[in-house]
Amino acid sequence: MLQGITYTHPNRDLLFTGIDLVINKHDKIALIGNNGAGKSTLLKILSGNLQPSGGLVKAAGKPYYLPQLFGQYNHLSIAEALQVQHKLQALKEILDGHVTAENMALLDDDWAIEERCKEAFMHWKLDSLTLTQKMGTLSGGQNTRVFLAGIMIHRPEIVLLDEPSNHLDTLSRNILYNYIQTTNNTLVVVSHDRTLLNLLHTVYELSKRGITVYGGNYDFYAAQKMIxxxxxxxxxxxxxxxxxxxxxxxxxxxxxxxxxxxxxxxxxxxxxxxxxxxxxxxxxxxxxxxxxxxxxxxxxxxxxxxxxxxxxxxPGTEKMKMDLDNSALHKGKILVTAKEINFGYGSRQLWQPGLSFQVKSGERLAIKGLNGSGKTTLIKMILGELQPRSGTLDRAGVKAIYIDQDYSGINNTLSVYEQAQQANTGALQEHEVKTRLNRFLFTKEYWDKPCSALSGGEKMRLMLCALTISNQAPDMIILDEPTNNLDIQNIEILTNAINEYKGTLLVVSHDEYFLRQVNVEGEITLG
Missing domain, CATH: 1.10.287 (Helix Hairpins)
Structure with a gap:
């Protein structure tokens, strides 16, 4: 329970005040809100990892907390990050004959701790890892799965998850979805994954007005917001x-x-x-x-x-219109033809067998495969940045825009206005450029702000804004995990923009809800 919670940043900026929140046993709650609303901060306060500036926090037990970022654990072993190293060491020493009072107290009669660790790692497809490995050697998806495995190991009653499906491939997401559906844990989940949000019973929206409760899953919430x-x-x-x-x-x-x-x-x-x-x-x-x-x-x-x-x-989605010219290419023109292409080093090949496919103008295709299956490598080939080691890849002369999850098309050394001006190939007047920026929620106070200070959602909006300023629709847009760092409002903005676009679309994404929303009609599957 939270009562009258206030949080002020160290620089004395007020984040939120007067937050009241009651969570009952076995509740499954989605905590949503725009970037900057304070969702992650509120979750840290619930977990006890952060003290509020004011108000009261009460919990029936110690919550298990999965953070959104894992860099703070890089120097720790997996066992240390999961806080099981003392129990495991005590068990080892007891089995070796060192039955001391200290070791017995550390083990606390948890004789199955080692077995639970093995079972949890098998369940989350982490069999190749050892508990002594450093967290800093793991991928983003492995970090997330290690902490998800910790739920099975610690068996808590209350679980707090901050963006748990980030970096997970389709297989791992399905394991997560099954856990959400079947667990008796009390859950509070911060996520922009709308498939996951639809598995939760209640939506709590955090905004400047405080917390608004919607008594249903995400689809119910979306319908109420539409009303x-x-x-x-x-x-x-x-x-x-x-x-x-x-x-x-x-x-x-x-x-x-x-x-x-x-x-x-x-x-x-x-x-x-x-x-x-x-x-x-x-x-x-x-x-x-x-x-x-x-x-x-x-x-x-x-x-x-x-x-x-x-x-x-x-809402921001109501203010933005792309108004792009259509691609000049006629629908059905063959843009890419791949015949048994492959990539690798030495005798190791990425794909078995090699890939064969065509991309035609006007198509909307998903590039699918597990993490590490070479999706980004394939994109670089389609863009002409990499050549296949075997097979043939023919590309028509098309103008393509690549938008990745880090928005690397944004120059972090430029200001927002300077970045917008770089796209100004049609010699728009200064006030016209600023009008476009305003339309994409970049008001006057943003114009001189460095792009390095922008959030993922803001960088995405700036890239879309730049497209409207150039007013030259690309023949092909390629999106690489575009929703990973976005809140729901910015995902809606991106979805609306992509649905206004009439050219060819290639999308790498494990977000099935997003793929349906942008009307993807086929896929290139990587084995």
Whole structure:
């Protein structure tokens, strides 16, 4: 349970305040929110690894925590990272005859600890690893699976998972999904993996307003958000109509007042009143008009401010449109032909047998395979950066854009505005470039910000923005694990952008939900 939780960064920036959260036994909760909302921080507070600035944390037992990042464990062995090294050492010494009080206390009657470690590692396909290996020698997927194996080893009641499907291939994801479905553990999961989120019973959304509870899985949450969005759209339309009406009333009232003043002035002139009376009339008329202007201006300004606030509440997906020209290539043109291609060093070949496939203009294909099966190598061949060691690969002269999970197309030494200008091949004016940046949520305070300071989602949006600035649609877009570092809002932005694009699409992704959303219709499978 969390009560009145506040967290302030070391630089004194407030992250969130007044957070209340009740988690009951056997609850399976998805904790979602935009990047920067504080999901990982809240999970660390729940785990006891981080102290809040204020508020109360209560837990029925010690939670098991799987972090999103593992660099802090690089110098540790697997056993040390999983905090089982003392038990294993005590068991070894007892079996060797050193039955001391200290060893018995360390083992704590857990005679099956070694067997559980073996079973857990077999379950998570980590048979090739030893508990003495350093964490720094493992891949991202292996790090995640080691900590997931720790759940079977420690048998906790409460499990906190921060982006557990990151870096996992399809096989490992399916093992994770099965655990989520079958476990009796109390779960709190931070994830952008919508297949996983649909396996959880309740969605807790963290935002500036605090935590909002949605009593269903992710699809239920998405449907509720759509209802909220429709209501917001209606409010916007209603407010825009009210603003137009207020401006029209203001104009009509001023015109009517000016006509009355003009008629009054003519009557005064005909009556031949002295100058002092005429001046008094003129002053009264001006004051009356000013008062009328003030009343209407205040009303218009109030409605305009309310409208501006409503527009700020619009999700980012509603504000961005790609508006790219279509690729000039006709649909069905053969772009890539591979015949029994392979790559490797010495006698070791990546694929058995070699790969044969075609890519045609307008197709949407997934490149699928387990981690280490050579997906990125194949992409480099398609882009012409690598040549196959055997077989033939023919490529048509096409313009291709490659977007990887690290967004390496962004130059980290440039500012946001400078990066946008690099794409400005059509000589757009400065204000037009900045208008495009605004449309992709890069407001004035971002323009001079270095690209190195951007999050993964921000870099992705900047790449999409650059495409709209160049206004030259690529013939082919290749996405390499594009959703790995994105929150749900940015995944939706990417999905909408890709669905507006009419050219050829190749996607490397283990995110089946995303592949369905972008209408992938075929696949190249790597053995």
């Amino acid at each position: 909220e969005r429709d209501a917001l759209d209606q409010d916007l339309k209603s407010k825009e109509k009210a603003l137009r009406k207020a401006k029209e009333t203001e104009r009509e009232s001023l015109e009517r007042q000016q006509k009355l003043d003009a008629r009054g002035k003519k009557k005064q002139e005909k009556a031949g009143l002295p100058t002092i009376s005429m001046n008094t009339f003129k002053n009264n008329a001006e004051k009356s008009t000013a008062r009328l202007k003030g009343v209407h201006a205040e009303k218009v300004d109030t409605i305009a401010q309310e409208l501006d606030q409503l527009r700020k509440e619009l």
